[in-house]
Amino acid sequence: MTEVPDATAKAAALLAELSVAEKIAFLHQHQPAVERLGLAAFHTGCEALHGVAWIGRATVFPQAVGLGATWDRDLLRRVGEAVSTEVRAFRQDTENAFQASDVADKHPMVSLNVWAPVVNLLRDPRWGRNEEGYSEDPLATAEMATAYCRGLRGEHPTIWRTAPVLKHFLAYNVETDRDVIDIEVPPRVLNEYELPAFRGPIQAGVAAGVMPGYNLTNGVPNHVHPLIKDALRAWNPELVICSDAQAPSNLVEREKYFASHVESHAAALKAGLDSYTDNGPDARPTIERFTQALEQGLISEADIDAAVGRLLAMRAATGEFDPDTDPYAGIGADVISCPAHNALALQAARAAIVLLKNEDETLPLALSEPDETDPADNRLAAAVIGHLGSRVLTDWYSGELPYAVSIADGLRTAFGDRAVTAVDGAEVISLRAGEAEFGPFCHQDWGTSVQYPIAVRTLQAVESGKYLTLAGDGDTEVLAEAWTPDGWVVKELWEFHETDEGQTVVRSNASGRYLRVGDDGRLFADATTAEEATAFVVESLTSGIRQAVAAAASAKHAIVVLGNDPHINGRETVDRDGLALPADQEALLRAVVEANPNTTLVLVSSYPYAIGWAAENVPSIVWTAHGGQELGNAVADVLTGAHNPAGRLPQTWYAADSDLPAPQDYDVIGSGWTYQYSRREHLYAFGHGLSYTTFEYGDLVLTVREDQLGALTIVAETQITNSGSTAGQDVVQLYSHALDASVPTPLRRLQGFERIELAPGESHTVVFEVPAERLAHWSEELGAFRVQSGEYEFTVGRSSIDLPSSASVKLNLR
Structure with missing residues (x-):
């Protein structure tokens, strides 16, 4: 080099x-x-x-x-x-x-x-x-x-x-x-x-x-x-x-x-x-x-x-x-996984959390253990509901976790075991075929994708915690022996197809073959057609929603943790077919909110969801990517106010599938893709994220500096003040817009950002330097970038649409 x-x-x-x-x-x-x-x-x-x-x-x-x-x-x-x-x-x-x-x-x-x-x-x-x-x-x-x-x-x-x-x-x-x-x-x-x-x-x-x-x-x-x-x-x-x-x-x-x-x-x-x-x-x-x-x-x-x-x-x-x-x-x-690196993992997991909604300042939680001296106060402080509330998931490019702290673990550490309960909220089923019965299995719906046109499910043995998977020579034997859905081909995914007689045949999503009960009573995935498969009666042993509703009703606050398993729906080789939550997860959330309106939705996911109902009906919503070994401590710190959230969305959260062009449409200009060109009303904007404090923006002041070679730089300066009562971080974002452009240019284009921390009442002046070449557009005629003379508007604020201060500058280029 x-x-x-x-x-x-x-x-x-x-x-x-x-x-x-x-x-x-x-x-x-x-x-x-x-x-x-x-x-x-x-x-x-x-x-x-x-x-x-x-x-x-x-x-x-x-x-x-x-x-x-x-x-x-x-x-x-x-x-x-x-x-x-x-x-x-x-x-x-x-x-x-x-x-x-x-x-x-x-x-x-x-x-x-x-x-x-x-x-x-x-x-x-x-x-x-x-x-x-x-x-x-x-x-x-x-x-x-x-x-x-x-x-x-x-x-x-x-x-x-x-x-x-x-x-x-x-x-x-x-x-x-x-x-x-x-x-x-x-x-x-x-x-x-x-x-x-x-x-x-x-x-x-x-x-x-x-x-x-x-x-x-x-x-x-x-x-x-x-x-x-x-x-x-x-x-x-x-x-x-x-x-x-x-x-x-x-x-x-x-x-x-x-x-x-x-x-x-x-x-x-x-x-x-x-x-x-x-x-x-x-x-x-x-x-x-x-x-x-x-x-x-x-x-x-x-x-x-x-x-x-x-x-x-x-x-x-x-x-x-x-x-x-x-x-x-x-x-x-x-x-390797030394104390300094573990502490950095916690800092990163905290910094990545985005507070999407906080109606009436329902967060941070005021959690406390039940008052045993008050007979009327027999409710738990919080119920953590959902499969992802008690688990820390990895993805295809994760390492082996040195340890794992779930969200339920993190809250128990903060408030004591007796103050927090956790339930999966998943249906527990068995599969019956004549004298044979298999289960009980914890039954999870992970939704559909382009590759999985029918909803895929995992079946986790309640007794051992292991997943039903393909095993043996040729992947024809079926055993509950996988600790997690994993592998380049995910062998733990099952499709349920209803027969005309009201029974169910189960198909392996990995091999395409159907389940059959062998003469020895064991399960095999070797039937090539639905007709050759064993037809099962799916018996519900425990209602996940009923379990979740009971837990929510018994607690002062319900924390519903939904999202994806990174190995299943949306991963390398597998695109999603839409933005919706899996149907079972949406139903679980609605039932919990009805049982306990004091609900927080925590989304743990690799990507955005279209959560229009939740955005309207759930008081507080938090999003985090899968956060690694310290996920639970980080989320608990944000929910309880031990850490003031300052993550900001790195991509637009669209309101519906209809807002999206075709996946192969890369013309972000012509099709109105991304925050730069989209004129749609989005669920949450690029750069969005809330705080437990408030920040006030002063005037935006622009100056133009010219160096000895004639190159221009726009200097943008503004003062940020923490006007709240809590210390916090803000991500100051500067955007530009060409007012006199001869071609379509971004409605807003990110030109700078800084994450700053301020104590209550503290002010800080943020200065951005934007070389004029960053205002250029590609000229097909010239085969090069071109900066046009004209007026340029700069805006600064908390997201790509929350921009309280603006100023314009006119460039006269030789």
Whole structure:
């Protein structure tokens, strides 16, 4: 990388010593050792989205969308620092790092090349991977990603603690047919909306590489897209481009863009793809394809050298080839889930919580234990209702939790066990077929998605707490033995189909086969048709709603915790088909509110919901992404007022599915997508979030500064005062609007944000500096950005629609 010439020189010297065959082998993700040169085996890729993932027990921070909700650059930098420090610990102190981990392979090779963060914009809340992004806004995403990368990279001037790779270039927001879908992106949307999220961290010098997305953009697969060179490498010539898993082979097998793998691999190398994540750890197909491409003259040795040189330079930049000078070499396993990292996880989980509604200041809760001296006061302080109230869930890119504090746990810690009760509110059922009976199962409805056109359910054995799952050879046996719905294919999902006779056949969503009771009385999922399946009578043993209503009525305050399981509905490969809560969850909420109007809804989810009924009828509503190990303490701190919430929504919460264009419609300008262009009335606006205190905004004062080269900067200044009686944080947001634009421009465009903390009565002056180039729009005629002369309005406030102060400035550009 350009800032580490010694590493580049070391890489060049090693490259000169490698044979052609050795260099070709280095193009695969799993690079072999070269003992004669002292080169160890290496592979690209260690998942580190919100903690070290897939390799063992490590600190788990909130999902990326939750980190985005903090609007806190310094916090993101410190989280990145903690994550990269734990990556180093796993690599350098392997035996101790894996000692307490529940992983099959106790000693996997750990790479200092981390595949994080995801900078795809949260354009569409139905996107299955919504949890992985920071924001729907390009500036906010770029700023947060830059901060996280800065933490991952480390503070040393030449040695990188880890080498982050940005995901997924380009226009990747659809999971359905993601490896064949062709996304049309107009030039203005491409340059004003999609590219800036990548450009920010790359030009800041804190990203080591980029991973292309599976899709095609404007007719060209991203893995051979000319923008790899025309944009990414123009910003940094030394960027390493790592393929997504199996994407090189997809160029032929799925996309059919090339006639042969030899041709496709050659084209990808020439387009700028350096590392090939293909066929798992088996490098032989990749080696054979490149060897033939070289023999056929489709590529040159210089093409190979360019790619391998960049890969070696990235390795060198982490200090791998000079361990004696590596400032991070002493990091050991004691940092993994250490007290400082656990405290940071709690701080991040608190900062990510957004108070959506607080009618009549029903929060914070005034909880107390029942007054045993008062016979009339026999109610519990609070009832926590809902499956997610007693559980802490992970997602596909989470690490193994070192510990977990649920919301019920957090409230019990705050107020005592006797003051808080928790119930699932889920129906308990059994399945009967003649003499055979299976259950009891706790029966959860997780809604529908594009991939799951019928509602999918989990069946959790009441006795053991384990989920009914596919097992045995060929996944045909069915046992209650899974601790959580998990895995690339989720084998714990079941569809209930009613027969004409009023009975039910149960279909595995994973295999497509139906349940059958064997002659020995065991369950099998091997019936190919509904006719071959066993027809069950579904018997309700316990009414979840009746249980929830009783708990709510017995408590002074009901806390209903709803949301998603990140492994089920809305995840990698699975988009949502809409914004509604699952039907059973909506019914549960309505029943609880009727039983106890003093209800708070806590949404724990990877994405927004259309909760129109709740917004009208529930007094207080809180949203948090899945918050990691400290979720429960963080939510309890907010509900009780121990922490004043200051999270802000990183994306628009739309009121209904009808407000959304088609998922593949990327024309945010023409279709009125995102807060920038939408004229609809939304449920909750981009940037929205409430506090337990109030903040007053002074006048917005604008000045224009010109440097010696004639470049203009707009300086925006305003004073914020905490006018309430409680200390709190506000996220001050500055937006612009071009009043004289000759083309459609954003109704409002985020130009700056700062999270500040103020004591009661305290004031602080916030100053934003906005280079005039940020006011530019892409001119298709010029093929470049253009800032027009004219009047520009700036507004500042608490969200994209709550903007109490404004001022205008007229720019006369030469």
